Amino acid sequence: xxxxxQARREASARAxxxxxxxxxxxxxxxxxxxxxxxxxxxxYGYARLVDDIGDGDLAPGxxxxxxxxxxxxxxxxxxAMLDAFEADLRRVFAADAEPRHPLLHxxxxxxxxxxLTPEPFLGLIEANRQDQLVRRYKTYDELLAYCExxxxxVGRLVLQITGTAGPERVRRSDAVCTALQIVEHLQDVAxxxxxxxxxLPAEDMHRFHVTEADLAARTxxxxxxxxxxxxxxxxxxxxxxxxxxxxxxxxxxRLLLAGFVAGGRAALTAIAAAGNDVLPGPPKPTKAHLLRExxxxxxxxxxxx
Numbered sequence: 001x002x003x004x005x006q007a008r009r010e011a012s013a014r015a016x017x018x019x020x021x022x023x024x025x026x027x028x029x030x031x032x033x034x035x036x037x038x039x040x041x042x043x044y045g046y047a048r049l050v051d052d053i054g055d056g057d058l059a060p061g062x063x064x065x066x067x068x069x070x071x072x073x074x075x076x077x078x079x080a081m082l083d084a085f086e087a088d089l090r091r092v093f094a095a096d097a098e099p100r101h102p103l104l105h106x107x108x109x110x111x112x113x114x115x116l117t118p119e120p121f122l123g124l125i126e127a128n129r130q131d132q133l134v135r136r137y138k139t140y141d142e143l144l145a146y147c148e149x150x151x152x153x154v155g156r157l158v159l160q161i162t163g164t165a166g167p168e169r170v171r172r173s174d175a176v177c178t179a180l181q182i183v184e185h186l187q188d189v190a191x192x193x194x195x196x197x198x199x200l201p202a203e204d205m206h207r208f209h210v211t212e213a214d215l216a217a218r219t220x221x222x223x224x225x226x227x228x229x230x231x232x233x234x235x236x237x238x239x240x241x242x243x244x245x246x247x248x249x250x251x252x253x254r255l256l257l258a259g260f261v262a263g264g265r266a267a268l269t270a271i272a273a274a275g276n277d278v279l280p281g282p283p284k285p286t287k288a289h290l291l292r293e294x295x296x297x298x299x300x301x302x303x304x305x
Contacts, residue, residue, distance in 0.1 A: 123152075127149035130150075219279050236268055
């Protein structure tokens, strides 16, 4: 491989991994063991890239398409890109094939070291396929089924990487991850609508007399704010259901999971502080508030542990 080609591959991977700083809580914070950090960032790189494909947010120039063996002229065909991405993922798990994309190449040592299975990774691809085909959700149950594909696999991978997976922990993790996905949807109502996607259940919009035109306004009226408050309460209940996961583990993993839960709680507090008006832009918690929430989650874990 020439130095120029290698540099392009590394630049493509960095562009994706740099987005980790935009998350509500650090993906692989400094206090974790180096091996955990490396494996978590490999999984994050995978999850971020599949989302970028599904959202049409790939870097211009067609580099990712070329890595995946797709004609750069077809890079905007998201379903074709997802199909190629899945084919490359399967090379990660094959003994006689080499992944083409640098982020999938980096994922392979993690998969082998942690004995990871394809199912969580395939779920994330399927969620992004669904995003191309399903742009509205009639019921809350339909939205939960989507979160089972789009969010819950990430929490399961964290547990597998850290060697702490078990039925009860997976159940609690699913609750936390689904809550975090709902919180993100609430923060990004305006952005999602710009992509012609609505993750607010239609049955709830009808109940609160909210129309799509209401969601397109610059600021939310009383009905939109009431709807957001209702969905935020659902997310908080899921976080409460999942919080005992934090107390079921120890050491630095407890701090990591407390950070994930606290990130969701802090974001919900930011939404409430904005009067549940998410349309001007995503309400974001301050670092100070996030740290306070981490402390609160840890204190609760100690009481319940």
